[in-house]
Amino acid sequence: MKYIVDIKCLSVYIKGKKILECIDLKIPRNSIFTIMGPSGSGKSTLLRVINRLIDLIPYAKVEGKVYVFGMNIYNVDPYILRKQIGMVFQTPNPFPHLSIYDNVALGAKLNGVARNKDELDKIVEWALRKAMLWDEVKDRLREPPSKLSGGQRQRLCLARALAIKPKLLLLDEPTANIDPVNTRKIEETLTSLKNEMTIVMVTHSPHQAARISDYIAFLYMGKLIEWGPSSQILIRPRSKLTEKFLRGEI
Amino acid sequence: MKRLDRRIIMDRFFKYLVIVISLIALMPLFYIITSILVHGGSTVLKAGISFLYEPPPSPLSTNVGGIGPSLLGTILLMTITIIIGLPLAFFTAVLAVEYPNSIIAKFVGILTRSFIEIPTILIGVLVYTIMVLPMGRFSAIAGAIALALVSLPYMYTHIENALASIPWIYREAAYGLGLTKPKALFHIFMGIARRGIVAGILIGLAKASGETAPLLFTIGGSRHSYFQGLDKPIDAIPLLIYEFAQTPYNIYHEVAWGAALILLLIYLGVFATLRLLVKKVEL
Numbered sequence: 017m018k019y020i021v022d023i024k025c026l027s028v029y030i031k032g033k034k035i036l037e038c039i040d041l042k043i044p045r046n047s048i049f050t051i052m053g054p055s056g057s058g059k060s061t062l063l064r065v066i067n068r069l070i071d072l073i074p075y076a077k078v079e080g081k082v083y084v085f086g087m088n089i090y091n092v093d094p095y096i097l098r099k100q101i102g103m104v105f106q107t108p109n110p111f112p113h114l115s116i117y118d119n120v121a122l123g124a125k126l127n128g129v130a131r132n133k134d135e136l137d138k139i140v141e142w143a144l145r146k147a148m149l150w151d152e153v154k155d156r157l158r159e160p161p162s163k164l165s166g167g168q169r170q171r172l173c174l175a176r177a178l179a180i181k182p183k184l185l186l187l188d189e190p191t192a193n194i195d196p197v198n199t200r201k202i203e204e205t206l207t208s209l210k211n212e213m214t215i216v217m218v219t220h221s222p223h224q225a226a227r228i229s230d231y232i233a234f235l236y237m238g239k240l241i242e243w244g245p246s247s248q249i250l251i252r253p254r255s256k257l258t259e260k261f262l263r264g265e266i
Numbered sequence: 267m268k269r270l271d272r273r274i275i276m277d278r279f280f281k282y283l284v285i286v287i288s289l290i291a292l293m294p295l296f297y298i299i300t301s302i303l304v305h306g307g308s309t310v311l312k313a314g315i316s317f318l319y320e321p322p323p324s325p326l327s328t329n330v331g332g333i334g335p336s337l338l339g340t341i342l343l344m345t346i347t348i349i350i351g352l353p354l355a356f357f358t359a360v361l362a363v364e365y366p367n368s369i370i371a372k373f374v375g376i377l378t379r380s381f382i383e384i385p386t387i388l389i390g391v392l393v394y395t396i397m398v399l400p401m402g403r404f405s406a407i408a409g410a411i412a413l414a415l416v417s418l419p420y421m422y423t424h425i426e427n428a429l430a431s432i433p434w435i436y437r438e439a440a441y442g443l444g445l446t447k448p449k450a451l452f453h454i455f456m457g458i459a460r461r462g463i464v465a466g467i468l469i470g471l472a473k474a475s476g477e478t479a480p481l482l483f484t485i486g487g488s489r490h491s492y493f494q495g496l497d498k499p500i501d502a503i504p505l506l507i508y509e510f511a512q513t514p515y516n517i518y519h520e521v522a523w524g525a526a527l528i529l530l531l532i533y534l535g536v537f538a539t540l541r542l543l544v545k546k547v548e549l
Contacts, residue, residue: 072437072438098443105435109436111457112547112548113454123443
């Protein structure tokens with residue numbers, strides 16, 4: 017299976033308003049695929065369709081077909097689908113009542129990724145190392161996440177998503193609210209991960225898309241304007257709209 | 267400069283006004299607590315520790331006796347009230363928050379809230395009609411059901427508010443991990459909302475433990491014998507205070523003051539312990 021996500025004429029309406037309009041998109045396996053576009057273009061909605069978090073939004077209607085791992089997502093139990101898909105959100109949202117350790121361990125434990133305490137400890141360490149957070153928190157794993165900085169919290173959320181050992185990782189503007197040092201660490205982590213999983217990231221920054229993407233899709237006003245290898249989209253975009261976005265004009 | 271002075275004066279005036287009004291609002295509470303401490307304290311000191319386990323005295327006795335059966339009755343009634351009321355309130359609140367568009371959730375929510383408006387004495391009459399009359403006697407279980415109905419809307423409202431106020435970002439994070447609704451509820455949402463949930467339980471319990479009206483029709487006020495079974499009469503401290511305060515005997519008035527102090531100490535003890543045990547979640 018070359019494409020891990022295959023979207024066919026996807027339209028989404030929320031309270032009757034069209035948010036996405038007949039999107040056709042294929043996301044290649046083991047790549048970093050960036051969905052970029054200005055605010056309100058439907059990027060986050062598209063991401064939430066892939067793991068069916070869109071189901072949580074009242075009055076959301078989805079049309080078209082979405083295949084993830086070769087399965088039609090509406091023929092699969094959403095909980096089983098989400099167990100295989102990690103997600104990191106725009107605002108760092110570690111669970112405030114759990115310790116740093118438990119934040120990372122919870123998903124792995126409840127989803128049956130770890131069978132015993134030793135395995136769980138190993139997964140937690142692996143995920144925190146991947147998120148470049150281990151050295152900063154290894155001596156205070158029992159502390160609450162409120163003791164961490166904003167960037168550290170976001171890397172904790174990345175570790176939490178990685179600990180469920182996903183085949184697909186979704187990131188919704190993960191560096192929008194954090195400083196450049198933490199942004200660099202997250203981007204390095206993502207680059208190191210693409211051999212192990214497929215990464216789909218939403219961003220409004222063409223610079224970030226240029227730094228890490230293998231493929232880029234440009235979304236504007238709910239429509240997919242174009243998508244392709246990042247070099248082609250960034251250097252020789254086919255659409256005037258993409259050009260304007262890259263120049264910061266829209 | 268003049269304008270600034272005026273602003274500072276207004277600010278101070280407003281601050282002192284708020285403090286004075288707050289103190290006026292608290293005065294009745296101070297008065298009640300002080301009266302209970304003074305009158306109740308003297309009774310408890312006179313009776314000693316036996317006040318907690320002995321039965322009440324006879325009206326012409328010089329010995330204060332105790333409130334043993336009533337204290338035990340209050341503790342048992344509160345325990346059964348929580349066992350009956352908390353699951354009902356909790357799962358009704360979960361239904362309302364997790365399935366907000368469901369007609370059943372809306373109906374149950376409105377019905378539960380409407381219980382707040384009903385005078386508690388009517389809840390006593392209701393339980394009297396559906397339980398006491400068919401059983402042919404007053405009972406602990408009838409009292410506990412009446413108190414559970416009294417506390418239900420308070421617990422429900424607070425637990426619902428606590429669950430509904432969990433920020434959306436944590437809901438997305440929980441479901442994004444692949445957690446099912448029950449797992450997300452028990453491992454994430456209850457943990458984040460724990461302080462609000464405990465506050466709801468305490469408010470419901472406080473409301474129920476201070477109620478007299480529903481007990482008048484349900485428990486029978488059996489204050490000279492200890493617990494004999496859920497289907498047998500029982501007593502509770504509020505009922506003892508209510509009935510003893512109306513008698514012409516000074517010794518009963520003394521016992522009522524002492525009982526009021528014990529009830530106050532139970533409140534403060536339970537509230538303070540739970541507040542200390544359940545730590546605040548820093549979002």
